[in-house]
Structure formats: structure tokens, C-alpha cells
Amino acid sequence: MATRTGPASRRDWTNLPAGPAGLIAERLLAHDVADLVRFRAVCAAWRACSDDPRASLVSDRRFHPRRWILLPRGHTRRQPFLMNVHTGKRIHPRLPDLRRHYMFGPIAGGLLVLCRKGTHVVQLLNHVTGQLTDLPCATGLLPPCKWNRSMDFRAMNVRLHSGGVADDSTVALLCNDCRTLAVAKPGDDDWTRLWPDGGDDRTGLWIDDECILLALSFSSRLYCVTTKNILVVESAAANQKARLAVVADVKLACRYPWPEDYVYPVYGDEGGLILVHRCRTSSTGFHDKYIAYRVNLDIGNVESIRDLGGNSLFVCGGRSQSVYPAMMSSSIKVDTIYVCQKVLVWSN
Template structure:
């Protein structure tokens, strides 16, 4: 699967025509022509302003500066450069990193991400997701900005000898060292990384003895911020929710023994469905150990053994819950609720506010059809887990659904919905994923 083939088939195509205009390009071939330019002839100066200047000598450069619209952008000044950097950072950290890389004066006007901790939310690539496809090498990955539709490759040598156990809501990557089982947190754009204690310290003696299954047992089904200084990870195979701070020498267990997913970070706090009737939040404070507290009651209890599933999703800044009800004798039903964190209850809503949601058993993603025209509004798309067997996509407005397209088309490149459906498919299914990467 190659990300080069990603296509949004409804997006318009544009062709750019380039015409050669030889008369507009002066020829720098004779001493006389060059001298005339340096003397400031009006006609030549007018023509020279139409193309990027070619600096041949110090004297020529000074003359051109005085006679054209040339600007020394490296000396933009701390005020304007700092304002540009501030606005870029508020919009997209990837553009901020590119701005810093232009030249040293601009870099000095910007805050260095490495001078701050990896949990500093200002530098998180929140809009970017890492697709399952690789580039030319396994260490080159394709990233997609779900707010703009832009994509780019990023070389990540930090992935060497590590398993990628999934993304966070903040756009960070959770890695596990295949030799030491140390958990690392990586910002793929600033290249900041944090090293946490080995995840094997959370295992019991029985699991420690199952060496050939260790990486499977350490599968991560949810990870993200619990507060500004605390990071939470849910290891669903071990049924363990634990938190850690940069610099800690051990994990702190919040809950063990319960099936907690879906689990995700929203607005800097960590939420999960810790019971069959409520959404819970990890509470942290200086005077008490981390604990689970009620965030909102579900409208109905759901039965996991009946294949019912619930899915938390950040829908453009609103925490929402998709209730997928799978009764035995009737068709699958989808109900959408807005999680009212102030009232601690669920509010039924119709549709998704014009957006589309991709859901898997562990991950979810909300996108706008205004950015991706091939995606339908108020529609649910399913991941490729085995329990997601119903048709997809599902139109919430009229209840219609369509036969799902699991495999790539042999006649052409895959559509965007295929890649996003694989994105929300659980990262723990490593063996299955190897057949499609």
C-alpha cells in the first residue's frame, strides 16, 4: 500500500500551463550589457525587476539593491518574524517547523520546541495523522492533515527497532522498543521524544513468562494527555490503565482488570468507557493518586458480549459518542450523542453536524467533506476489525448503507476512505497489518 495512490476522486483537477517568454529574460553575456545595468539604465533596471536578480559581484549587488524591489527577508526583524511564527504555530506546527528551518535569524525569533517538554500542547501536530502505508523505506512515513488535506512524507529514523503502537489525539506516536520494551513518545514533526519506563514493569509473572507474546500483550488501545504534565496509556490486552510523567522511574497504575476502551484524550484530559454504563475521566491532583471519576452517564447500558460497541470521537472540538447497537434479531443501529461534560450526561443528536466519522473498536476520526469532497456528510465509515462486519458507509440521515470495499481496487488507486478506514483499525492487530503495509 503506497500513499502516493491516495486520491480524493471528487476533488477537482487543475492544469497549469507555462509559456516561454524569451523577450522578458535578459541575457547576461557581455560586459557592456552588465555595465549598463550597473549604471542604472532605466530600461534595463525595469527589466531586471521582472526576474530574480543574479548576484555576480559585491558592487553589482549594491547597485541592484538600490534600483529594485529587493528585500533582505532574513533581516525581517524580531517583531514581524515573531508575529508570523506565532500565527503559524497557532495554526499548524508543521508550518512553524518549516518557518524555523529557513534561516538562522528567523529561527532566533521563534521558540525552540526542544526547550520545552514533549507534553507542551503548543507543539503537538493535532491535525496530522500517520497513515499505515510506508514510503520508499520503512522509516519514511506518510502524514495527512485532516484540516487542510495536505500530505507529506517524514523521515523518522526513531522508528528503527521499535513497534508503532498507535497515535494519540495530540498527533504524537507511541513506540515500544522491541528489545527493552521501553515506551517512547515521539513528536514526528519537532522530533522531540520522551523515554518512559519499560512496559514490562506492568506485567504480572504469568505474562512475563510468555516472551513470544510480549509485544501482543503490550498492545496500546488508547493513549494521550491526562493533564498538562501527565501521559496516560491503556494496554488493553493486559487490561491496565497507567499514567506516567517525563522523568518518572515507574508507571502509576490507575485501573487494572477492567476493559476500558475506547480510550482517548480530549482537550487535555483522558476519557474512557470504564463501565457498561458511563464514560469515565482520569482525575489527577497533587494530594491524591490518579483515579477514574464519572464524566457522563450513558443513555443505555451496552453489552460487550452482544457485540455492541461505543466510540468516543472528537468531532471538531465536541466530544461525541457513537452507540453501535447490534441486537440479535434486527439490524444494526447507530445512535449519536453529544457528551455534556458539565451536566455529566448524554444528549442525543441527529447527524454529525455535516461531518463524517471513521470508527474502529479503538480509534476514531472526524473529517470534513469540505476538505475531502469524496467523503459524505453525516456518515459513519467503519474500520476493518473483524467485529465491524456491517455495510459501510452508513448515512445517518436516511439510514442507508452500502456494501463495504475492504480490498484495494485492482483497476486503480484506492480512495481516501480506504486509507482512513485502515487508520482507525486497531494497531494491535500486527500480523494482520503486515499483509497490507
Template sequence: MQIPIWGAKQARSSISIHYKWSDWTKFRVEPAEDDISNSSDQIPIWGAKRARNSTSIQTDWRDWANLGDGPAGLIAERLLANDVADYICFRAVCRPWRLCCTDPRTHCILERRFHPLHWIMLRETGGSPRCRFMNMSTGCSRYVHLPELCGHDVFGPTTEGLLVLLDRTTWVVRLLNPLTRQAVDLPPATALMSKSDLKEASCRRDLLQVSGAGLADDYIFAVHFRWIKTLAVVRPGDVNWTVVARGRWLLPALSFAGRFYCATTEAVMVVETNADQPPRLVIAANLTRPFATIMMDTVHIVDNGGELILVDRQCNGNDNRKYKVYRVDFESKKMVPIHGLGGRAVFIGIERALSVSPLVFPSISEDAIYLGFDGQTTGKLDNSPIHLLYGIAEPRQFEDNIDDSTLYEPLGVDSYLSWCVTGYRDTLRDIV
């Protein structure tokens, strides 16, 4: 039987092997014991027993701990470019490797290199701080223990993979990188609330619902509070929020390519940040038709594999639903109709949306729209998924009484992702 040595190529096999989060940390590079330390040919193989005979000779010994700043640093850079989770695991192997890598917590939390861009937190039952995260580009999942969530309402994740937390006692807004465990406090949300808002918030917990958050610039973070109709930005370390828009109905909102976008009743808007002017909303592209908030129609902006698109869901009180998809053309500031999703699938909720590849999740249909479990998308007429190229929709697995009880049943990845885009009011949970 062959002993798998770290760093060696694995034999091709039809059996896929999945490693847990802690597999890297199990590997330890230790100095040889005194009775064999003088032998330069000893191989310390993880999991193998050390030879007790000082005369034993092994010829392929490698001093993995002392790779040096050059090789270890190069490996760390390549891991970081691929996935910050692999980079964190590499740093956890041993102290010499850790010294060759930059500690993410010494940088600003908005430093993009250390953002878990492809990771989302799945919604599951229970109030445990042990949370499961899924990588949208690989399909792998990992559990992360996050005691930082205790005592907070949890929103997100953002496009950058950061979580937005709201302290239930102080109303302080916090940003948390769930993989590096780095956190930073933002100003209290009470600074954005009127006296009537504060009075209502004392008996209505979801008043400060975050319906969109993300980068508006390299080091400017934007947060949209839906129910108090306020969009504000802040830099880490600021003592006050800067209000960008107040009293306007903005829905939805997300970060795309390092800028913050939201939709009004007439256009897709972007937060403009210039050094000589205060942050403000400007038109990125006009909608093809006005959107009325009193109707059941909804619009959804999505990062569809590096392309910003808009899904127009038309209800009109009829017995069917119509879905039209547009690409946001930033040069002409217009919506360009498209007939599919480029082979991808889009999950939309009233406030959130995400795009995934069926190549990663084969059970998901390509060029299809899946609905979340928001109150406005769980009616008997709202079938899901909707196959855009064929103009047909499948009956939903759950139609009525959508609540946490459905999470106890066997779920496919499509159901988990539908829960991820479901709005805060439908996913709020207590973590004690």
C-alpha cells in the first residue's frame, strides 16, 4: 500500500476524495527525535511511525518546514490568488510557513485579496454558531465556528463574501470576514434613524433590515437599509455615516466590480465616489419600463459570471408570469435584451440574487431562473425553475406555508440556494 506524501501527485481514480476544513492543520512538520536527528536521510511522513533504529537509512528526506521565504512565499501567493480558504489552511500548517505569509488581520477588512469571494453561508435550522459555507466556484462546503455571530442579527453575505452583523443591544453595525475571522465596527445604525424610526425599532426588530451591502470603492463600504429607505456609505474607522440617498425606494442593491449598484423605479443607479464631491447616485442604465412598487412586479440585478444583468419579473395580476432578461450596457446606459443566461442559472429573491454554473452543480438546469422563498414569490402562480429558452416553468416543491420546517426535509442544492436569496425577514435567526 502506498503512503500518500504531501506534495506528491495523486493517482487518477474514479473515486473523488473530499477533505475536511481541518485536513491541512493535521499536517505538522516536526524535528526528528534526538536518536535519529543526525540522519539527514530521514523522511518524517505524516501518520507514519518513526523508526527506533538509529542505523535505519531513508534517502528522500525533505525539510518541509524550512522551505524558505522564496518557495513558501510563492506557494502562498498562488494559493491566495485561487482561494483565501486554501491560503488560511497553508498558514495553519506550521510556524515557519506562517511567518512566510502575510497575516490577513493586519490589513484593512476591505482589502480585496483576503475576501472569500466565492463563499456563501447556507441557511440551516438551529441557532448554533457552527455555520456551513459553500464555494460557488467549486461546490465544496466547510463548517466554520463563528462565536462572533452571538447576540447579532446576521445579514449577507455580500458580493465580497463579508457578513454584515447588527448588534441587538447597541445597534452597532459590524463587518466580519467569516474565514479570516477579522471584524471591524462601523458606526451605530441609530445615527441614520429618525425619532419615529427609533420608537418603531423598539418593537419591530426587522426595521433595520439590510437589503444590500458591499464595496462602493476600494475602501468605502455601502449599506442599504430598506425599511428606513436609507443608503449610506462609510470608511472603516469613520465615526459617522455619509448618507447617499434617503426617502427613495431602492431595490435591490449589490456590489459589482468594486462599485455599488441599486435599482429605482426607473433606472439602475451606481454610487459615484469622487475625491472632490460627496458620494451620490448617478444613472448607470435606464429601465425599459417604469417599475411600480405597488404592483407585484419585481426587478433583480445579478452578477452573472462577470456580467451585470437585470431580471424583469412581470405579474400584472394575470394567471401567468413573464420573465425578461437584460444586460446592463454601461456605455450606452441602456438595457440590452438577452435570451438566455449564457448557460448559467440565476437564483432571485426580492432583495438578493446570485448566479451559479451548472458545471459546478449538475443538478441545476442551465439558462434557468430559480425563485427564493420570499412572500412575494411563493404564490401558487410562481413556479420554479423557469426555463428561459423553452418558455416553460416547473411546479415548485414548496408552495404554501414556507417556514423553517422545510429545512428538516431532504433538500437539493437548488433549495439551499433558494433559501440563500430569501430576504432577511424570512431568514432571521437567533444565535445564542
């Protein structure tokens, strides 16, 4: 008996019942939020049986672009695109008009921190789903200024080092002097500034202030790393402000870090965390040295290791990106740190 293969025998998948379609959407979201976005773009019926990423809370990690990074426009490409650091796949997202924002930079989870021009409201952008979340005004993040500078001038000079989002929607940003951590939730009036020693707000910087080298989110909580300790952000109780509490001793190689000292996170596929410390000490002739630590925050254990758990790390100044070479490219060596240098090209 002949089998019909013409157009009339093709199935209309848009009529797939809501039950199976919803199950497919759940499986896609568990794998990658970008797959869910493509699924929802097919038809209204499939959008109706799946969760809307733009309606989710900023703390819902299911919709975070965990493995996607935004690459800017270049000489050979007119539009920015997203690249998956595990597979090398590329997609072209629909982004808001970034000319209306100052871009502070990325934080843990793949979200981008923006500052809207005019209002100076800080916003979190999920560049895969297009969701924008409003946070307090950037006033609490601006660097100190001795001169009468405009808000726009000061916003352009905010240096975002790192940050993250906790499960209770608390956002933490490490900016400028690296001695204070600014935290806030959507709907808050202002940012709350936290010091590693638990002190109150100060108008100036102290020479012996402990320097924060990294802020990140891990296992639904917010942490920061100093040369002495790893601290967790304790959520604010009624009529109280958030605070930092020590969860592990680090004892990094340098007690007094140089401005070029950084800590880079490497996230394992199985939920592990590795911290890579870039430091300069007299024993290294003041050249860069990289030391890796495996961290277990449940028991407060930090141990020095000699690998990156099969990952590779690209670093440039205070920025870093870990990739999994086994799935991305055979040209990238495992357990290797690639150091990229900023090159300034001057022309007449």
C-alpha cells in the first residue's frame, strides 16, 4: 500500500494539545531558556501553554541566560549577537534601544546592568527574553566626586566589577572603590551599602578598609569574596538592614591587594564553584600569578587546586568568562587560563 507523503499528510503541529505542548515547553526550559523563546515564537497556542519569561520575577533562575553572552558590534558585523559559551551557537536577539542607556556591565547569571539616560534608573536586562527590571536610581552607586559634575557624567564613570541576584530578588552590585557592596530589591527607594566589617555608612574611604574582590550569586544566595573571608548577604528583617556574615575563611596569597588583583568565578556543570585569584606578590617578582580554589560553601571549606574542573577561563582585566571546551571547540585547551590584554590604538 502506498504511503501519502504530500502536503495533505503533514501534521499541523500548532494544533498540538496543551498537555503535550506544555510538557515540551518544560523540557526546553530545563535545557535552555533560548529554546523556550523559540518555542513560544511559533504560535499563540504554544505561548498559551507555556510560562511567559517576561512576566517572571528577576530572581527566577529558570529564565536567566546562564550560558549566553552578548558580543558587541564589530567591523564585520552590524548588530550585536548572543553566543552560547558551551555550544558556540549564535542568535540575534531583539534588544531595546541601548543608545538610551549607559551600560554598566554583566553580572552572575548573564544579566546586564543598564542605567537609563534622563531618569538614571538602574535596570536589569535579560538579553535572551528581553525582560527589563527596574531598580533604584543610580545615585547610590555613583563614585564620589569633588567637583560639581552632572549626573550623566558620573553615571558614565560607574565601574561595575561584579554582582548577582538572590532568590528573594535582592540584587547586589560591586562598584567603583570595591570596599562597599550595594544591595536593593525591585521597588526599593534606594540602595543599601554594606561593608565587610559590618560598619555603618562612611563618607570617605579608610586605608585599612577590607577590599571586596568579587560579588556573585551561588545556590540562590549572594556572596562576596575578600582577601580574608567569603561573606554571605543576610536578608533584611523587619525594620533592619541587610548585613554581611562570614561563611568561610579564604586567606588569599596577598593581604593587601594591588589594583590589578581580581577573583574570577568558574561554575561547574554539576553545581560546583571554583575561584581563581589573580595576584601580584613580591615572591612572583610582582608578575601575575593565578591560584585556583575549590569552594564548598555548605561547610565553609576552601582548598587550593591545580585544575579548573575541565573548564577554561578567559580573563581581561576584571572581566572573565568560563567556557566548557569539550562541547564548544577543540581549539580551546581544558584547565587553561587565557589572558587577554586591552590594546589602545591611537590615531591622528
